[in-house]
Structure formats: C-alpha cells, structure tokens
Amino acid sequence: MNEDALDELAGVLVSATRVAVLTGAGISAESGIPTFRGAQGLWKRFRAEELATPEAFDRDPRLVWEWYDWRRRLIAEAVPNEGHKTLAVWQKAFPSFSLITQNIDGLHGLAGSADPIELHGNIWKTRCPFEGTVRENREVPLSELPPRCPDCGRLLRPHVVWFGESLDSRILDEAFRRCSSCQVLFVVGTSAVVHPAAALPQAAAEAGAVIVEVNPEPTPLSRTADFCFREPSGRMLSRLDRRLEARRRSSARRTR
Numbered sequence: 673m674n675e676d677a678l679d680e681l682a683g684v685l686v687s688a689t690r691v692a693v694l695t696g697a698g699i700s701a702e703s704g705i706p707t708f709r710g711a712q713g714l715w716k717r718f719r720a721e722e723l724a725t726p727e728a729f730d731r732d733p734r735l736v737w738e739w740y741d742w743r744r745r746l747i748a749e750a751v752p753n754e755g756h757k758t759l760a761v762w763q764k765a766f767p768s769f770s771l772i773t774q775n776i777d778g779l780h781g782l783a784g785s786a787d788p789i790e791l792h793g794n795i796w797k798t799r800c801p802f803e804g805t806v807r808e809n810r811e812v813p814l815s816e817l818p819p820r821c822p823d824c825g826r827l828l829r830p831h832v833v834w835f836g837e838s839l840d841s842r843i844l845d846e847a848f849r850r851c852s853s854c855q856v857l858f859v860v861g862t863s864a865v866v867h868p869a870a871a872l873p874q875a876a877a878e879a880g881a882v883i884v885e886v887n888p889e890p891t892p893l894s895r896t897a898d899f900c901f902r903e904p905s906g907r908m909l910s911r912l913d914r915r916l917e918a919r920r921r922s923s924a925r926r927t928r
C-alpha cells in the first residue's frame with residue numbers, strides 16, 4: 673500500500689462533495705465470485721458467444737439458462753466484502769455519491785448501497801422479451817428451466833446486457849451525467865476494456881475529475897489515472913476509509 677498516496681487521496685476526499693465510483697467484477701473477487709478476464713476468469717473457461725449473446729439464447733435457451741443458474745448458485749453463496757461495504761458507507765459520507773457498476777451480482781445492493789446504477793442489469797431479475805416485464809427472481813436453483821412468463825407463457829430471459837446488445841440509454845446517460853459532474857471518480861476492479869462503460873472514466877477526466885484506479889493489475893486506464901493502487905479493492909478501500917475518518921475527526925476538533 674502506498675501510504676503517501678493514500679494520505680494525499682484522503683486529503684482530496686475530505687473536502688470533496690461529489691464522488692462517483694465505477695466498479696467491475698474485481699470488486700467481487702474477494703467475495704469468491706470469478707472475474708471474466710483474469711487467469712481464472714469465466715471467459716477462460718466458457719465461450720461468451722455460446723452463453724452471453726442473443727444468438728446463443730435463440731439457439732439454445734436451456735444451455736444459457738443452465739449457465740446463469742450455475743452463476744446464480746455461485747453468487748447466492750457470496751457475501752459483500754470490505755470493498756462493497758465501504759462504498760455503502762460512502763453513500764452517506766458525501767453530499768453527492770454515485771455508484772455505477774458493470775456487475776450483475778447484486779452485491780452492492782446487499783451491502784446496503786441504495787439504487788446502484790446497474791449498467792449491465794442484474795442476475796436476480798428476469799425479463800419477458802415479449803411484454804418487457806422485469807421481475808425479481810431469487811430462486812436457487814431455478815424451479816423451472818428455462819423459466820416462462822407467468823402472463824404469456826413465453827420464455828423469459830435474464831435481465832442482463834449480452835454482448836452485441838445496447839445498454840438502456842437512460843441508464844447510460846445517467847451514468848455519463850454522474851461521471852461528468854463528479855470531482856473524484858474511483859475505477860475499481862475493472863479491466864476497462866468493455867465499452868461503453870470503459871468510456872466513463874474519460875468523460876470524468878475531461879470534466880476535470882481526479883481519477884483513482886484500484887486494481888492489482890495495470891489497465892488501459894492506468895496511464896492517465898491520477899492515482900493507481902495496485903492492490904485488492906477490499907483492503908484498499910477500507911484502509912482509505914479509516915484515513916478519511918481520521919482526517920474528518922481531526923478537522924472537526926480544529927473547528928471546535
């Protein structure tokens with residue numbers, strides 16, 4: 673841990689009023705959920721084009737649902753780690769705090785973050801492609817595979833964004849708005865290669881935000897980030913939060 677950088681960043685945060693965070697699969701790694709592109713990543717073991725595209729679903733909906741059912745069972749065993757919990761605390765620690773995630777695991781919500789912006793959907797939701805109805809479904813395992821719409825009987829799909837699909841434009845616009853108006857943007861646990869999410873840090877930087885990367889590995893963002901912490905996010909975020917708290921207490925004492 674780079675103690676000086678951590679101190680410097682705590683100094684920036686203690687006076688910041690608008691903070692945003694973009695998270696990726698890496699923030700859930702310490703909760704035991706596999707990432708996509710790391711050494712043990714899901715895309716090393718599975719072929720995305722067979723499981724996470726509209727064509728794959730049309731070709732073999734049962735196979736796609738078996739894979740999501742397997743991931744749901746994995747995620748159901750996971751609990752939020754220090755990284756998720758710290759971000760949930762920060763929701764109330766800054767006048768304006770935005771949490772934007774690429775993750776579909778729902779762990780930010782479980783940690784107490786109120787309405788995170790879920791760019792790629794949520795694995796605990798299904799959608800009827802015909803009516804558009806989105807429902808919460810936390811059955812583990814799914815009782816019906818593939819699940820059917822209770823209203824029209826058609827096959828439901830996971831309420832997630834697949835490769836080759838567009839994100840919900842309202843959600844994406846809101847994410848860009850939050851990133852373009854923040855003073856500090858944390859980019860936590862993402863390889864920063866999947867667009868349009870990967871364009872969010874650029875929008876924040878162009879608006880003058882301080883960019884903080886938290887990732888044990890370098891990414892295309894590392895060159896331009898103002899701070900790079902090469903370590904697991906759970907440890908780094910909780911250490912930073914303790915520094916921030918200490919600074920807040922000492923500045924409160926000074927103003928008495």
Ligand code: APR
Nearest residue numbers: 696697698701707708709774861862863866887889904905
């Ligand atoms: N703390 C922080 N970062 C970590 C940790 C950790 N403990 N462990 C791994 N990482 C980093 C890895 O170094 C990697 O850079 O997390 C990143 C995960 O990258 P990806 O697996 O590519 O996941 P992500 O960036 O979220 O992928 C984006 O791609 O497959 C699609 O829709 C899927 O939302 C996903 C999108």
